[in-house]
Amino acid sequence: MVNEPAFVDAAGRSVRVSNPDKIYFAERGFTKLDVVEYFVSVGDGILGALRERPTTLERWPAGVFDGARLSTRQDNRGDAFYQKRIPKGAPSWVETARIAFPSGRFADEVCPTELAVVAWAANLGTLTFHPWPVRRADVDRPDQMRIDLDPQPGTDFADAVRVAGEARALLHELDMDAFPKTSGGRGLHLYVPIEPRWEFTEVRRALIAYGRELERRMPSQVTMSWWKEDRGEKVFVDYNQMARDRTIASAYSVRPNPRATVSAPVRWDELGDVEPDDFDIATMPARFTELGDLHASLEARAYSIEPLLEMADRDEHDGEPAELPYPPDYPKMPGEPPRVQPSRARGATGAESSP
The missing domain is CATH 3.90.920.10 (DNA primase, PRIM domain)
Structure with a gap:
């Protein structure tokens, strides 16, 4: 049975959460509402990581469950997918940035400007946000x-x-x-x-x-x-x-694993004392309350x-x-060496292939 919607206050804007009791992480019992409320609890941090950046949404609308997999270019039948264009029906306050792919094609990607955009995307099943290393004002030059x-x-x-x-x-x-x-x-x-x-x-x-x-x-x-x-x-x-x-998963993004770990900013002096499993949607809010956003001065x-x-x-x-191989989905780049697996290249020249 579908639950009644919940409403979450995201920095002054009310965001509707449909089916809030839907289980997103069965091993931990975390629901969709838990995920949305987690993002709101680290609002300054997640928005600091995304603000004014073109952002790909990694959506897991059915949650994370045993056997769940991410769609790929070769096989789009997965349970989750990357959303590189703004979803249809997005609210008027969800802004975009136009970016060009290596193929030369363009897309209007979500460009978060307020916390409500993060909460809205989380309601769509977004666990991981993938921001470009650029700002909307200049999408061709990384900062x-x-x-x-x-x-x-x-x-x-x-x-x-x-x-x-x-x-x-x-x-x-x-x-x-x-x-x-x-x-x-x-x-x-x-x-x-x-x-x-x-x-x-x-x-x-x-x-x-x-x-x-x-x-x-x-x-x-x-x-x-x-x-x-x-x-x-x-x-x-x-x-x-x-x-x-x-792109790389943003700071404070949730990762699609059974523990619902998050990508956590850390201090250099604590690196040797922490483990990735220390940081999840249950533990990060208290850490954020205590330490604030450790990446807040990144742009100083x-x-x-x-x-x-x-x-x-x-x-x-x-x-x-002068060049090294690009990913396989990229067009051939100037000066790039052949994209041939070394063992295959050795086999093609008559040398013994790697086992």
Whole structure:
């Protein structure tokens, strides 16, 4: 039986929540209303992460249940999906930003300007918000360089924390700093505020140079290989997170796992003492009340990426490839090496393929 709707006050605007008792996380017993109220409880934080940014909605309208899966480009029959265009019937106060995909096609994406937009999207089943690293005023020049430390099989969150320490030391050498957060899973995200002077290709090139230097310093722990078969038990620096239309789950987003963990901003001095499961929709509101938004000062200073672009020039002078592979759904990019899995490339040349 469908429940009567509930109404939630989102910073002065009343937002209707349909079927509020619908179970969204069966293992924990969390309902749709619990999710909406969670977002309101961390309102300044989630809005700070999304405000004026084109945002893709990751919608789980049936909730998270055993066997639930996300639709992909290859198979759209999943239980959840990414919404890259504003849903039909959106209220007039839900604003948009026009963005261009790598294919050259355009879309009007949700662009949150007030907390009610977050609550409205949560009512539609949005658990994870994926904001672009740009503002609506200039959607072609990122104002954040996002470093995704992604532990590969055989590694875990503790490995990402160890890499993060060296990652920060390298940033300090470049007169830069970052704001860390958990991914909500095993990884870590480091956000570096940058001057919005460079286009996506240039910021991606800067991140490649940064990742290569980190790999040189920690060769047994860090990899820049795009191909999973070559990564080993290391932490992957996902440089393609700075390609156009690639996004990272925002701070305070809920992740679609049985525990309903959230992507949590953390202090550098507590990184070694926390675990991703410490942060979920039940525990984060009290933490937010106590500490406030740890990313509130993210925009207090914007850094130049010139030192990283100079590092990229030196790498290329020393023989490093000027480009690395893009994701498979992107058009072929200038100077990009062949998108061929290494074992297949070796097999094609007569060499023995990897097992």
